[in-house]
Amino acid sequence: MLHRLLAVMFIALPCTSLLAGEIKGQITDERGIGLPGVRVCLSLQNAAPGECFKTRISNKKGNYSFNGINAGEPYTVQVLTDASLTARKADPYPNLAWEPVNYTVELASRKSKANDRNFTGSFSYSNFQAEVQLGGADFPELANYDLANDYVFLKVYTADPGDSEQNLIFLGQVTDINKLLIEASVPLSATELIYEIYSVAAPEPVVVSISLVNA
Amino acid sequence: MNKRNCLLFAATVLMAGIANAQESIRLTDVIKSSGTGNINFFKDVTAEQLEQLRVDNGGMIVVGVDVNESANGTEKASTQAVTLGSLTLTVTYSDNTQKVYDLANGDASTETQTLLAEDPDTQRLLRYTLLGESGSSRITAGNAIQGAFDSTIKIVVNDTLFDPAQGIEATSVIANIAWLDTNVSLGDPEAFYDYTNGFEDLALLNAVDTEFVDDYGAGLDEAVAVILTNPPEVVDPQAVATWNYFPSASSYYLVGYEDLYPNKGDYDFNDLTVAYQVRYGLNSDSDVVTIRGTAYLITRGAGFNHDWHLKIPLPGDATASFACTTFLVPGDDYSFQDCSPDGSGFVNGTADIQVFSKTADIFADPLGAVMTNTLKDQTFVKGPKSTFRVDFDVPLPASSIGQAPYDPYLFVHNSGEKIQLLQVNPAFKDPDGYPFGMLMPVDWLPPLEYFSISTIYPLFDSFVASQGTQDVDWYNTFLSNYVVDAPTIDVWEW
Numbered sequence: 001m002l003h004r005l006l007a008v009m010f011i012a013l014p015c016t017s018l019l020a021g022e023i024k025g026q027i028t029d030e031r032g033i034g035l036p037g038v039r040v041c042l043s044l045q046n047a048a049p050g051e052c053f054k055t056r057i058s059n060k061k062g063n064y065s066f067n068g069i070n071a072g073e074p075y076t077v078q079v080l081t082d083a084s085l086t087a088r089k090a091d092p093y094p095n096l097a098w099e100p101v102n103y104t105v106e107l108a109s110r111k112s113k114a115n116d117r118n119f120t121g122s123f124s125y126s127n128f129q130a131e132v133q134l135g136g137a138d139f140p141e142l143a144n145y146d147l148a149n150d151y152v153f154l155k156v157y158t159a160d161p162g163d164s165e166q167n168l169i170f171l172g173q174v175t176d177i178n179k180l181l182i183e184a185s186v187p188l189s190a191t192e193l194i195y196e197i198y199s200v201a202a203p204e205p206v207v208v209s210i211s212l213v214n215a
Numbered sequence: 216m217n218k219r220n221c222l223l224f225a226a227t228v229l230m231a232g233i234a235n236a237q238e239s240i241r242l243t244d245v246i247k248s249s250g251t252g253n254i255n256f257f258k259d260v261t262a263e264q265l266e267q268l269r270v271d272n273g274g275m276i277v278v279g280v281d282v283n284e285s286a287n288g289t290e291k292a293s294t295q296a297v298t299l300g301s302l303t304l305t306v307t308y309s310d311n312t313q314k315v316y317d318l319a320n321g322d323a324s325t326e327t328q329t330l331l332a333e334d335p336d337t338q339r340l341l342r343y344t345l346l347g348e349s350g351s352s353r354i355t356a357g358n359a360i361q362g363a364f365d366s367t368i369k370i371v372v373n374d375t376l377f378d379p380a381q382g383i384e385a386t387s388v389i390a391n392i393a394w395l396d397t398n399v400s401l402g403d404p405e406a407f408y409d410y411t412n413g414f415e416d417l418a419l420l421n422a423v424d425t426e427f428v429d430d431y432g433a434g435l436d437e438a439v440a441v442i443l444t445n446p447p448e449v450v451d452p453q454a455v456a457t458w459n460y461f462p463s464a465s466s467y468y469l470v471g472y473e474d475l476y477p478n479k480g481d482y483d484f485n486d487l488t489v490a491y492q493v494r495y496g497l498n499s500d501s502d503v504v505t506i507r508g509t510a511y512l513i514t515r516g517a518g519f520n521h522d523w524h525l526k527i528p529l530p531g532d533a534t535a536s537f538a539c540t541t542f543l544v545p546g547d548d549y550s551f552q553d554c555s556p557d558g559s560g561f562v563n564g565t566a567d568i569q570v571f572s573k574t575a576d577i578f579a580d581p582l583g584a585v586m587t588n589t590l591k592d593q594t595f596v597k598g599p600k601s602t603f604r605v606d607f608d609v610p611l612p613a614s615s616i617g618q619a620p621y622d623p624y625l626f627v628h629n630s631g632e633k634i635q636l637l638q639v640n641p642a643f644k645d646p647d648g649y650p651f652g653m654l655m656p657v658d659w660l661p662p663l664e665y666f667s668i669s670t671i672y673p674l675f676d677s678f679v680a681s682q683g684t685q686d687v688d689w690y691n692t693f694l695s696n697y698v699v700d701a702p703t704i705d706v707w708e709w
Contacts, residue, residue, distance in 0.1 A: 167462070172458065172497065173457065183619070185618070204338050
């Protein structure tokens with residue numbers, strides 16, 4: 001049995017290698033200087049936005065590469081713009097737009113290489129809004145509430161600096177922390193997101209501010 | 216009883232039932248703009264009629280309410296609300312005895328509730344609410360009551376009001392109703408569930424109209440933070456539980472375009488200015504059931520004719536129904552044109568909605584000028600409004616939908632060019648880096664016609680030349696005599 005398994009592995013490994021191609025490129029700014037730390041997303045055709053088959057992070061010179069790419073199958077390559085709050089805070093280039101927006105790549109044969117899939121980042125002149133995604137982990141106080149039995153409500157908003165008016169983004173009952181996903185598009189001028197949690201059992205709202213530094 | 220006689224008996228009973236059914240009755244007294252009402256039922260009904268309505272509703276007096284509120288918080292024509300603060304129903308009988316039914320004792324209820332703080336408190340307690348809408352025609356309504364009334368108050372009255380055989384007759388039935396004075400300083404939900412404007416018309420409903428009004432659920436679809444008093448046993452995955460707003464419930468994205476692309480032209484950036492807002496309706500699993508949007512045309516400083524589209528990336532296998540309506544005249548719900556997409560509305564996994572069509576035709580200057588809202592001393596006119604909705608056949612995770620502000624683009628009929636925001640497609644800039652489509656701060660003021668944005672906003676060139684690293688607040692410095700007169704939200708929204 002062991003011999004048969006080894007034989008199968010011996011046969012299978014070279015086959016995979018022979019069918020695999022490569023996609024490479026460089027991430028630069030408009031002056032041609034390499035940008036490190038940019039996440040690049042390789043996705044299958046018809047994948048949902050942000051759903052990556054593989055991801056890579058550009059190195060110090062801005063280079064990235066994907067190996068082991070099957071021939072005869074279309075892929076999309078693009079800079080990953082992850083809007084989660086954690087990712088936004090870690091994104092060193094939150095205000096850059098990428099040109100081209102994406103590449104469609106289909107390697108013709110097992111030896112094919114696509115080595116010039118380069119992206120140029122430039123400031124998006126119209127980027128006065130930042131996209132942020134908030135999940136259950138961004139509201140740790142929810143763990144203190146009985147979501148199943150109390151009516152627990154979450155309210156999320158921003159307030160412009162010097163303006164008491166609330167810009168309401170989300171207001172609703174929370175029944176499952178794991179399913180909670182709020183998308184926000186906040187002005188770059190906003191420095192914080194504010195959320196309130198209240199329930200039948202705890203009617204006095206808990207008010208918390210999330211810093212949006214770099215977001 | 217043979218079969219023929221049986222049918223005749225049944226028909227007789229049915230006819231008698233129809234003949235005796237007490238119709239709903241509008242009341243003279245109303246809830247005043249002060250938020251209170253002293254409602255004397257016997258101005259409009261007799262004890263016998265009221266008893267018939269009570270029995271018809273299974274031992275309840277049901278008061279229909281035509282909610283009539285001015286927009287506050289997330290309130291708008293399609294959804295508005297008030298909150299029941301106090302209610303007593305006092306019945307006086309011919310023998311001078313009285314019975315009092317009180318909300319505080321659990322004698323009254325409505326179909327919806329939420330947690331709200333009463334002014335000046337901050338604690339949010341469970342309260343009964345009444346939802347409604349205005350300006351819509353209910354094509355399914357069977358009578359004027361069903362067409363006008365939004366919500367119901369149910370008062371449990373177990374005692375008979377009229378029975379001559381037993382010498383029972385109510386001589387006075389008076390309801391004292393007060394809406395809750397919510398603490399609007401907290402924003403929503405208190406701002407949504409406050410009372411303003413008034414007054415609210417009332418009616419006493421029979422069982423058929425009660426069922427219609429409750430089932431119709433006026434304003435329920437778009438209301439915030441709703442708790443159903445009588446929730447269905449099985450949660451409907453297509454029911455909206457909450458709303459996620461982009462950029463927020465009270466603000467808009469503002470986009471401006473130069474339509475001579477690839478030529479820079481006068482670069483006044485007012486060729487078309489559009490404001491739009493989008494919201495996701497989420498079910499109890501936080502999946503997106505529906506996408507709704509509202510858009511306004513603000514300026515049209517162009518000789519060209521355009522269509523304005525909003526393209527929203529969706530998963531390739533999503534299916535949905537689309538609806539889009541352009542309302543042409545503020546306050547006139549009957550001057551509109553359909554802007555629903557042809558066919559499925561999907562193109563390669565995106566929803567491409569032509570929100571405004573042929574802008575020169577639908578947004579012409581009323582005095583005949585070639586351009587609208589961009590000429591010096593021209594009186595600002597409110598532009599057309601479009602509302603659109605994408606209702607998914609199967610709810611989608613929000614993460615599978617492209618990110619706001621999406622891809623709002625201009626199609627120029629005269630040149631055949633499609634112009635996207637630089638943010639969406641960096642190719643849309645001239646050799647010097649000047650964009651042809653920009654997302655602006657919502658309070659940005661477009662330059663007057665023929666005045667370059669670089670002239671009217673002196674820091675704009677520095678902003679562009681520095682690749683956006685300097686003078687990022689360029690829009691705060693401008694020549695105030697050369698911008699369109701105050702096109703702020705309160706001016707163009709309707």
